[in-house]
Amino acid sequence: MSAALDDKTLRTFGELFHGFSVGWLAPIMSGTPAQATRALPPHALDTFAHSRPTDAEADRALYEAFHRLAAQVAPVGTLPYPDRGTWALAMAAHNLATLTDPLLDAVFRRSSRATVRAWADQLVEAAGDPQTRGEALMRYALVERVQALQREDRVIKNWAYTYRFWGRPAPANVVALPKVRFVREAVTQTPLASFWSSDALDDHMFALHGSMQALVARSPLTTLLHLADTPDFHFTPATLAVLSDPALRHGVAHHLVKRGLGTAASRIGAALRELTALGASPTSLGAATAFVMETAMMASLDRQAGEAVPNCSDVDARLFWAVLPEALGGHDALDPLEVVPPSDRRRLGEWAMAISALLDDDTRHLATSLFRRVALPSVRSPS
Structure with a gap:
């Protein structure tokens, strides 16, 4: 994608970028009506990644929308301008959106659908995984708006x-x-999500489901925030990298607890069990365990007075909750992540003891062995 381009191609890409950034991306990020342009080829990525909208209002609206959506997850001072990976995902999302147009076959040959979808898949592959907190937040903001189209x-x-x-x-x-x-x-x-996920679609449209899943997977923060709706959730290197960042980890935990844990506790417990069985590194186990600890602590402190202890009938939910008493030593309100104010630690310790009474020996043993292997992440990390 880095080969030299002639002047004519650069002019064409410049026109495409203007229509895409001003007519489609800025409006969808701002929640206003958008108009798709022509399908975007992967070899335009380098040009797009080094460009900014010439329309100052669209440029400002684009950045402000990214910042506003990112701030819903974690406090942010300033965000970097969209990186190459974010541009790649935005271009891929645009191409997938154009494939939902029923008039596409009247404009292009029907076989061009496969070409446009292949372009989207190549752009998703080129995006890679986010490398910084800012990149993770930018991708979350983008995918949230794309999924709402x-x-x-x-x-x-x-x-x-x-x-x-x-x-x-x-x-x-x-x-x-x-x-x-x-x-x-x-x-x-x-x-548009109905076109990407419906079982009633024809072969040409049904293939969009896999492409869209791959796009969403490039936003690990999105995956974590929606894990309650993901039956096959499991920890990946990308999601664990996000969870090693304390600001992002706290944001995910807060979001899940605010929505109500529901099935999330069982799904997180199952993913933690799988990670342990796979012999993951102490660092990987530490990121996952820190996430479980913080989520369980937050959920415990969020409960109403007199509320019953959580339902631990499910074996994976038991493992999720078993992390709390193990982290607190079963009786003492120790907070390894320093996320709980001293005034709440006694109440948290009492709750942990109540949970411990519900655990079976196998779950206690697994939680104990887990803590012998983990390397918990630091409380602070660079953005």
């Missing part, structure tokens, strides 16, 4: 004709003189 479809009828416009505004002449021509317009919003 909707296609606005219109059916317009007048005294003589019916017109359908999928994902497009109606031309002015079609809706002109509404009273004279008895113009009636029906507008529907169709989530």
Whole structure:
């Protein structure tokens, strides 16, 4: 993707970038109507990654939207401008969105769908995993907005004709003189996620599901924040890297507890069990264990007075909760991550003792052996 480009190609890419950044990316990040441009080839990535919108208002709106969404997860002072990986994912998302256009086959040969999807997959591969806190937050912000995309479809009828416009505004002449021509317009919003995940899609559309899953996987922060909706959740090098950052780890734990742990406790416990069985390194186990500790502590302190102890009937949920009494020594309110104020430590210790009484010997043994192997991350880390 780094080969030298001739002047004509650079001009073409410049035009594509303007239409993409100003007409599509800035609007979707800001939550306003967007218009897709032509499919974006992977070899335009280097040009896009070194460009900024020439429209100052779009440039400002783009950065402010990234910052606003990132701040929902972790406190941020300043964010870097979108990095190469974020641009790659944005380009891939744009291409996947264009593939939901029912008129695409009227513009291109049907076989071009496979080409555009392949371009999206190549861009997802080129994105790699985020390397910094800022990159992880930028990707989260992007994927959140992409997953919320909707296609606005219109059916317009007048005294003589019916017109359908999928994902497009109606031309002015079609809706002109509404009273004279008895113009009636029906507008529907169709989530693009339904095109990426529906079981009823044809072969060309069904393949988008795998492409979209691969795109979301490039945002490990998104994966963690939505793990309650992910039955096959497991820890990966990318998610563990995110969890080794205390600000991101705290943000994920806070989000899960605020939503209500529900099935998340069992899924995290299952992922921790798998990681232990695979013989993961002390550092990897430490990142996962620190996440479980902080989430369990936060959930325990968030409970209402007199609330019953959590349901530990599920074996994986038991392992999730077993980490808490093991971290606190079963009786003493020690906080290895220094995330609990001293005023709450006694209450937390009492809760840990109540949980410990529900655990079976096998779960206690696994939690104890886990803590003998872990290397917990530092409380602070660079951004």
